[in-house]
Amino acid sequence: MATFLYVILVVALVILSTSELVIDVQPNVISPEITAQLVINCSVTNNQAQNIDVIKSLTLSRYNETIRDFEVMISLDLLTLNLKQLVQFKYSLISFGNVFISLTILHPTKSDAKVYRCSVNGDNSNERNISLFAKKAVEYETNSTALIEEIQRCKKVESKCQCSLQNNDSSSNYKRSRVHFSGSSEIIKERIETVTLNCTYQALKHQRNETSLQSLYILHEANGVIANINKGQPVVQGSNLKNAEGEIFDNESKDSYLQVTWSSLKFSESGKYFCEANVKHSDGRAERLSEMLILAVVSPTVDDLVKVVEKLLGQVDGDTKHIQENNQSIKNIKEELKIKEQNIISITADLNSTQQIISSMKEDITQNQQNISSMKEDLIINQENLKNVKEDLNIQQRNILSLEKDFHTHQQNFSNFQENLEIVLSNFSTALIEVKNQTDKEENQITSCRDVNSKDDRVVVTLASGLKVMCDTKTDGGGWIIFQRRINGKVDFYRNWQAYRDGFGDYDVGEFYLGNENIYILTSFTNFDLRIDLKFNYQSYFAQYTNFKLLSEKEFYRLKIGDYSGNAGDSLLYHKDMYFSTYDKDNNRDHRNCATEYRGAWWYDSCHHSHLNGVWGGRDPKGLIWDKVTNYDGSVSFTEMKIREKR
Incomplete structure (x- = not known):
């Protein structure tokens, strides 16, 4: 180790x-x-x-x-x-x-x-x-x-x-066999002559599979890049160039090139120009080949200017002659067009006359056909009428015989009827007096806001059922029972299920909710329209729906609405057929408790497009939202939800 x-x-x-x-x-x-x-x-x-x-x-x-x-x-x-x-x-x-x-x-x-x-x-x-x-x-x-x-x-x-x-x-030949840089002239007259620079790259036969040309550049020693081309991309050129073109070939069987042409050269464009070729080898090495060319921009002589003027004059003479020829051609064309227009007008007039004749003939034929059809129909009708008259005559004869028999029977029944009628009239008089007394009593009671007439826009009344309500007597002809109203934020609408069932708020303060149970009872016996009035950024909006009703508490006061009209946009359609939810009774279809998350109570789906029982003045989805008007970052400053019996 x-x-x-x-x-x-x-x-x-x-x-x-x-x-x-x-x-x-x-x-x-x-x-x-x-x-x-x-x-x-x-x-x-x-x-x-x-x-x-x-x-x-x-x-x-x-x-x-x-x-x-x-x-x-x-x-x-x-x-x-x-x-x-x-x-x-x-x-x-x-x-x-x-x-x-x-x-x-x-x-x-x-x-x-x-x-x-x-x-x-x-x-x-x-x-x-x-x-x-x-x-x-x-x-x-x-x-x-x-x-x-x-x-x-x-x-x-x-x-x-x-x-x-x-x-x-x-x-030298090795170098020059790969990069060539040439110009149309090395001495250029300032602002008169045009110059062309040509930068080419030639791959040697024994290197074609070992090298790959990546880019070609033409540069000026002071002004930088004049033009360049990268492999697989178009030529990039300077703003004062008249023309720039080039192409880099993949297989390099052809010479890749970059060529620029521009005119009106200045003294500052004299100097050294470079042709650069960036080459990549198969072993990963990179090469940069370059060749230089010197251009001199000189002031034109008087002879040069004279030649330019003579050339321009010659061009002007040629252009003038060409313009004259064009003018004559245009004149000839106009004359031909004028003749053709006259021919077209004449042909059009003939066509119109022929069409009028044909139309008149068609009208006559159509009228004759209609007359014949009418005569046929009249004949058929007369035949049917004659048949019906014969049948009616037979029926009348049979009816006369039957009436004679019935007359004798009715005479006997009439005597009995007179006796019964006297008894009925006596009983009817007594019942009529009782009905009149009951009607007089009921006329003094209010059954609907449609029965209320007042000079005030809003008035609080007690219905015959004993329910105390606020009526809107002016909007769209009046007769509306207001069941939700928010104008100043003084009443907290973040309430539980029982509060929204029984109702809450203060008519004197101007903010209240009538109660889902009361709304259910009102809308159970006849058809009602629902109207929602809103104000946002000092503009008034409304949305109105037909066939409004709430189902019973067993069905969680499910919302039913019909067709929409108004200028506020339909932001309640999303909540159609949804159940009412509060923070203590979540009936929405989302996995979240929408009432808790958005601090309100509503017919939530997942969760809301409208939210008029939300947080007063909120600047987020918790606010009094009507998304077609407020989006989700604003609150309406006024809301009334009201119902009226449909006539």
Whole structure:
């Protein structure tokens, strides 16, 4: 066991000792016309760096003598593999992946002979930020010594690659065979000439199954992105472009391209333009290929302006001639249309005349047919009448004989009838006196609010049954018995079953509930209409229902209503055929006790769309709700529920 732990410790130490930040440049000496490319590799071996537990970013920089500091060229976020290129090169190739960046500069110049720095940034086990650096210098030589050393170096690696001196053109061809960037002209007259830039990507035959183009960009060194296209998406272009088009092909058997055309260029649009291609390899590596083009926008000369004016004048002459031809064509068309209109008018007049003749003939035929039908019907009726007259005559003869027999019988019965009539009249006189006395007594008693006439809108009376009620004498002709009224919130309507059965409240205060038992008795013997008057936000509303009644207490005062009318909306339909519920007697269909939850009493279902016995002034579903008017966040400020016998 100890031996095993020792082996593990040794392996860990070996890994840590071989884990380091590495920067490599090939070659480290560049010369004009000799060095075909400069390759800078920045990587972390074994995906680990000493003293760093979580590697966050990898950065490649080079020393800038102007600012006397290292200038970041490429930054790679290792958590997202998001690459940022901050310095553009005329010809370059960038590859990157997990903890490595590779930059290839084609045809390096003296300005590329710098000190290059590779930086790694991350956190240690204590979450402390740590950065490590590695540097390599690239020198620039113009003497023949560099040429000799380059030849010797090529011989050493002859088995792996060809001499860069011999393959100078092939490297350039490799680059150019993949990204091409061209313009219709490199010198453009300001605000006169139009320019077209074409950025294309060509996949090499041996790489078509190994690479995939992700996007193409055309950029300006100062103005940023001119246009771009991502795989599977349309072209995105700047606002001043006249035209932009492009396409990225999946199989790459065709060259993918991005082309922009725009006119009226300004001096500020001079400078370097870059064509960038972002390529993804099958092994997960990513490349960014770029090529540069320089455009110069110059002021037009007098000769240029004269040519433009001559061209415009020629276009104006051509347009004028074309307009004249169009005007003549329009004139000819108008004349032809005028002739055709006259022909149409003439044909229409002939058609109208013919239609009138046909209509007149149809009317005559129809009238004749009607006359014939009428004559046939009259003939049939006369035949039936004659038959009926004969039958009636026979019946009358038989009736006369029967009447003669009955007459003798009636004479005898009439004598008996006179005697009986005198007795009945005597008894009727006595009964009539008793009925008159009873009627006079009942006329002084009120049986309904329809019998009440008053100059006051509301009046409290006692019915013949002994029930004391408040009558509405004005609304819709009056005659209403008010059984629920709320105007000021002074009476608590959160009551138990017995209170709602027997009634509660104060007529003097103006708030009361007549009682379900009283309402049941009133509506049991005839048909009643129900009217509900409401006020909300200083507006008046009403809802009226036919065939209103409450069933008995055994049926929990079940609600029955008919058809709806009014301007308040039908918020009572939801409660039709529901049982009355209070907090101590839950009869609703919901698993909750709706009366307890909403602090009221009503014909709840699950639970309510209207709730006029709720909490006075409530601003939630516990309030005096009529959802078609108040929704569920307001209360009506006035409510009256009243009934009237239907005539």
